[in-house]
Amino acid sequence: MALDMTLPAPRRISNSLKRWRLRAVALVAAAIGAVGLAAPAQALVQIDITQGQVEPLPIALPSFGSTGGEADLARQMTEVIANDLKRSGLFRPLDPASYVDQTLDAAAVPNFQNWRAIDAQALVAGTLTREPDGRLKAEFRLWDVFAAEQMIGQQYYTQPDNWRRLAHIIADAIYERLTGEKGYFDTxxxxxxxxxxxxxxxxxxxxxxxxxxxxxxxxxxxxxxxxxxxxxxxxxxxxxxxxxxxxxxxxxxxxxxxxxxxxxxxxxxxxxxxxxxxxxxxxxxxxxxxxxxxxxxxxxxxxxxxxxxxxxxxxxxxxxxxxxxxxxxxxxxxxxxxxxxxxxxxxxxxxxxxxxxxxxxxxxxxxxxxxxxxxxxxxxxxxxxxxxxxxxxxxxxxxxxxxxxxxxxxxxxxxxxxxxxxxxxxxxxxxxxxxxxxxxxxxxxxxxxxxxxxxx
The missing domain is CATH 2.120.10.30 (TolB, C-terminal domain)
Incomplete structure (x- = not known):
């Protein structure tokens, strides 16, 4: 199934967030509403790829949380997402050993001070669960650490053997939100x-x-x-x-x-x-x-x-x-x-x-x-x-x-x-x-x- 959808714009989001096409076979996605919080008045983080030289953006990707015995698969999905972003040359995934918070609840507001301490500019929090019908549900939120704002939130459902493609689609969504251009990982x-x-x-x-x-x-x-x-x-x-x-x-x-x-x-x-x-x-x-x-x-x-x-x-x-x-x-x-x-x-x-x-x-x-x-x-x-x-x-x-x-x-x-x-x-x-x-x-x-x- 392929869906065309427009993501709802979180507060103070920049005009670079464009309509994007969800590309997945037998995969369903829905937008997650922004978690309410008081945000400092700062511009949301964004990579300007029109520059000749782009300094890779420091991004934190703690391993997705999991339920139902999916910890190994959640870790592998997180690694695929991090590797996709790193290979683009535009992102620098931070060393997980530097994380103060090793796990995050995708539904909760992060402690941004812990992530500012390691100079993370963007943060991805995700959760992977198995549904009663056997499908996997993955949800994630992309946060601007210094503005303390959610930039995008999505949840997806797919069959377990499609997990790698799901990871690539999530990486594409992150890439697009931070650069304003389509990703290329689901290829x-x-x-x-x-x-x-x-x-x-x-x-x-x-x-x-x-x-x-x-x-x-x-x-x-x-x-x-x-x-x-x-x-x-x-x-x-x-x-x-x-x-x-x-x-x-x-x-x-x-x-x-x-x-x-x-x-x-x-x-x-x-x-x-x-x-x-x-x-x-x-x-x-x-x-x-x-x-x-x-x-x-x-x-x-x-x-x-x-x-x-x-x-x-x-x-x-x-x-x-x-x-x-x-x-x-x-x-x-x-x-x-x-x-x-x-x-x-x-x-x-x-x-x-x-x-x-x-x-x-x-x-x-x-x-x-x-x-x-x-x-x-x-x-x-x-x-x-x-x-x-x-x-x-x-x-x-x-x-x-x-x-x-x-x-x-x-x-x-x-x-x-x-x-x-x-x-x-x-x-x-x-x-x-x-x-x-x-x-x-x-x-x-x-x-x-x-x-x-x-x-x-």
Whole structure:
């Protein structure tokens, strides 16, 4: 069940509290009224993410209280919420050992002085209980510690096996209330799982929660799979597979497992990327020694050629409004980034730094383009504005590649290859400041990540 709801505004809440969509399957939520208390006249805490550098907000998350023997599950839920917020780079969960109050009742007013003493600016109090019908009920309140005011309060009901997703949704609600923007924790990532020796890897398509949990395999590993891409409008994925040595492009529905062939493309150089409305894909096909970019309408399967040059044009990616496409090309003598109209008109070079640029991906916000840059034997992940200005390197290493955006455009995931016979790729995230890089732990080598849109 998915509900649209507007949360009632607590007293003196800022205008940044926006309408938000509750995203959960078989999950029900209700707003909790503000607890009455006398509040000092101070502005509510809020993170201004329009700044170039954001100091992480100190936030306290004592373990959710519990009844009915749910203490372990309550602790795990709290850990998932804290880890989600920490990975964003905007929050600094405080060490639980510093807490004066180790447990809080979600229905009671906290002793704010105890939390001010450890410099907590925001506080989350929650309770997890099991209902007579077997469902879990989770309720939480987000408090501004220095203003001594409730910022948001919610309660949710869900089946026990859905607890991790419930934790992600709570983290999204906290993130949105404190930043004014949508969260991205209730999402998934499709990637290529790699096993076996380095010179003979088995590559399977897999999917996981954005934090690396709940890995599920989508292909058996009989055929090589490469470069999966999520649709921005549904839970569909395109990917390349070499069956019988012939590269084919498949469209896979994650929920139903239904798979269909988009086409066999012997000259394909990169898997297709979807248009913002999910109705078409753009791809690069190689013919007679050069590669050009084509668009395919998914309804009619009709292809339209967008570039016509003697160079190699590849790795196309739509802008979020669907009006432009960024791609890489060696038409200037080396791999550089170009932007053109969605119909192939007026291509303009936007990258002019030293080195070679590749794998451009337009941010869902439209304000940045992520890329891979190779220079001096190192691979970097960076961002630039759509006109090429403001280039910034976020991270570099022996071999970094394949950036993909979180749906709110503030975090990137990529893969990093390690050297040596036993080396292989692993997944990492980095925020757009470049200050918060974290590894996403998986049981196998992992590459080619693609971030999903928010779940319904």
């Amino acid at each position: 998934r990532v499709v990637f290529v799982s790699e096993t076996g020796p380095k010179n003979d890897r088995t590559k399977r398509l897999a999917i996981m929660d954005q934090d690396g949990a709940n890995v599920r395999y989508l292909t058996r590993g009989d055929d090589l799979v490469l470069t999966p891409r999520f649709s921005p409008s549904s839970q569909d994925v395109t990917y390349m597979s070499y069956s019988g040595g012939v590269p084919s492009v498949y469209l896979l529905n994650i929920e139903t497992g239904e798979r269909e062939v988009l086409g066999n493309f012997p000259g394909m150089t990169f898997a297709p990327r979807f248009s913002p409305d999910g109705r078409s894909v753009v791809m690069s096909l190689q013919q007679e020694g050069n590669a050009n970019i084509y668009a395919m309408d998914l309804g009619s399967r009709r292809t339209t050629r967008l570039t016509n040059s003697a160079s190699i044009d590849t790795s196309p990616s739509f802008s979020p409004d669907g009006r432009q496409i960024v791609f890489e090309s060696d038409r200037g003598g080396a791999q550089q980034l170009y932007v053109m109209g969605a119909d192939g008109s007026n291509p303009q070079r936007i990258s002019f730094g030293n080195g070679r640029y590749s794998t451009p991906v337009w941010s869902p916000r439209g304000d940045l383009i992520a890329f891979t840059k190779q220079s001096g034997g190192r691979f970097s992940i960076g961002v630039m504005k759509p006109d090429g200005s403001g280039e910034r390197i976020l991270t570099e290493g022996y071999h970094n590649e394949g950036p993909t955006w979180a749906p709110n455009g503030r975090v990137l995931m990529f893969f990093r290859e390690t050297q040596g016979a036993q080396g292989g790729p692993s997944l990492y995230t980095v925020d757009i400041t470049g200050r918060n890089e974290m590894r996403v732990t998986t049981d196998t080598f992992s590459s080619d990540p693609a971030w999903s849109p928010l779940l319904d």
